[in-house]
Every structure is written in C-alpha cells, then in structure tokens.
Amino acid sequence: MQRLSPFDLVFGRMVDERFPPLRAALDGTEPTDRDTFIMTREAIQLVRDLRPDDGMGEAIDQLVALVHHAYLFWADGRIVVDVEPALLDAAAVAREAPAGAWYARFPERRVWAQVVEGAAHEPLDGCFTHPLPGESLRVLGVFGLHPDRAGFSVVEVTGPRAPALARESGEPLFAPLMDGGAAAGLRSIAGEEELLEIGWRARGGARPA
Numbered sequence: 001m002q003r004l005s006p007f008d009l010v011f012g013r014m015v016d017e018r019f020p021p022l023r024a025a026l027d028g029t030e031p032t033d034r035d036t037f038i039m040t041r042e043a044i045q046l047v048r049d050l051r052p053d054d055g056m057g058e059a060i061d062q063l064v065a066l067v068h069h070a071y072l073f074w075a076d077g078r079i080v081v082d083v084e085p086a087l088l089d090a091a092a093v094a095r096e097a098p099a100g101a102w103y104a105r106f107p108e109r110r111v112w113a114q115v116v117e118g119a120a121h122e123p124l125d126g127c128f129t130h131p132l133p134g135e136s137l138r139v140l141g142v143f144g145l146h147p148d149r150a151g152f153s154v155v156e157v158t159g160p161r162a163p164a165l166a167r168e169s170g171e172p173l174f175a176p177l178m179d180g181g182a183a184a185g186l187r188s189i190a191g192e193e194e195l196l197e198i199g200w201r202a203r204g205g206a207r208p209a
Contacts (some may be wrong), residue, residue, distance in 0.1 A: 006125060006142045006152060007078070011070050012051070015134035017076050018046055031075060032132055037068050065156045069128035069140045076130075079103070085105065085110050085187050087201050088174040093185075097203045101130035104202035111198075112142070112178060113189035115143050115153045121178055122153055129199045136160050139199030141189075157196040165197055173197065 011018075022042040029036045037043055047067055051060065073079075079102035086092065088111070105126035112121040122144035129139050136159055143153040165173060167190060177188035189195050 003105075003108070004145055004147055005080075005144055007070055007073060009145075009152075010066065011074075014046075015074060018042070019071060022046070022071060023075060028094070031072060032130055032138070034064070034068055036063055037071070043067065043071075056168035062154050062156070065140055066154055069101070069130070069138075072130050073103055073128055073162055076102065080105055080126075081202070083202055085185075086185055088198065090172065092201060094204060097129075101128065103128050104199070110185070111174070111187045111189065112176075112181070113141070113143060113155075113195070114177070115155060121188070124198075125152070125190045127195070127199055127202065129203060131203075132158065137196065137199050137203065141195050141198070155192065155195060157199070159196055161200045162193060162197065165193055 005012075019154050022040065025040040025042045031037065034163050038047070047060070047064055050063060050067065050191070076098075077100075079098050079100075081097065081102055083104050083106055085106065103126055106124055107123070109123045111124040113124060113138065114121050125142045125145040127141045129137060132138055138158045139156065141155045141157075143155065145152040167173060173187065173194055174187040176182050176184075176186045177190060178186065181188060189198065
C-alpha cells in the first residue's frame with residue numbers, strides 16, 4: 001500500500017486548479033514572506049475553503065502555516081527526502097540536501113511527540129522545511145497521520161540553529177519519553193527546540209560542535 005502523503009491528503013484534488021493562480025499572484029514577491037503570501041486573494045480563499053464550517057479558533061494559524069508550506073513545497077518541485085532516525089544520533093554526519101522547500105519523511109511510527117500536553121503521543125510522519133533570510137529555518141512537523149484519521153496535527157517552529165541544545169534532564173536529545181520506547185528503538189521530540197533541530201539536521205545532517 002502506498003504511504004499516505006499529508007500534501008496529497010489535503011491538496012491533491014485542488015493543486016492544478018488553485019496553486020498556479022497563487023503563483024501568478026505572488027510573482028515579483030518573496031514567496032517565503034508569509035505576511036505577503038496570506039494577503040493575496042488566492043491564498044485567503046484557499047484557507048477559507050479548507051477551514052471547517054464550525055471554525056478553528058486559534059488553530060487557524062496552523063492552517064495558514066500548512067497552506068504556506070504546501071505551496072512552497074509544490075512550487076519547488078514537490079521534493080520528498082526519506083530520512084532515517086539515525087539522523088538524530090549524536091554521531092550523525094553531514095549530508096547534502098536539496099535547497100528550497102521540501103518534505104523530510106521519516107520511517108513510520110519511529111519518532112514520537114506529545115503534541116498536546118496531557119494527550120497521547122503522536123508519531124512524526126515528517127516535516128516541511130524551507131530556509132528564511134538571516135540563517136533561519138521554518139519547520140512544520142506533521143504528526144498523527146493515519147488512514148483512519150480525518151486529519152493530522154501540525155506544529156511549526158522557526159529560528160536559527162541552537163549552538164548547544166541540550167535537555168535539562170541530562171538525557172540525550174531525542175531520547176524516548178514513552179514507556180518501553182528505548183526497548184522498541186523509538187525516539188521522542190521534547191519540545192519545539194528539538195523539532196527545529198530535526199529540521200536543521202534533515203537539511204544538513206551533523207550538529208555543530
């Protein structure tokens with residue numbers, strides 16, 4: 001069975017109709033500038049069409065982030081890079097990665113995070129990433145993607161790479177937080193800083209000394 005794609009799940013049936021006019025509307029602008037992006041009539045209408053009838057409250061920001069990442073992913077060629085959890089090891093070596101926007105996809109159910117405090121942990125499917133001016137990176141993690149679930153969870157983080165990221169507990173980064181996780185060979189993301197670090201490692205690999 002072909003693996004479910006978050007891009008295809010949300011945008012697959014509308015890509016050819018909705019994204020080319022959006023690209024035309026953004027002509028001459030910096031496409032990674034979200035303020036400019038969301039002010040276009042085409043982007044506003046797309047967000048409205050994807051919004052549930054009963055509204056989303058503060059979660060509308062997550063939908064806007066997903067639409068923006070999806071557009072950039074499409075505009076840069078819909079590149080998907082399969083990465084392994086070994087990327088999260090301290091001894092990970094640098095690797096070449098595409099420029100622009102693309103999706104880093106992890107093996108299913110190997111990396112987990114508690115997206116909502118007090119809720120069950122959800123598996124990371126992967127993350128959309130694209131660089132920003134000033135040596136910053138924008139990362140949108142996609143969690144809980146499953147054929148029997150109507151949607152999925154997203155978490156966005158943005159920033160430069162932390163030079164000396166560490167857990168306060170003293171555990172290694174990405175050490176499992178679920179019971180039995182170590183025995184099962186699982187990894188966990190503890191907070192937004194570790195999600196951002198995943199994005200940086202996916203794009204370049206090794207962590208700076």
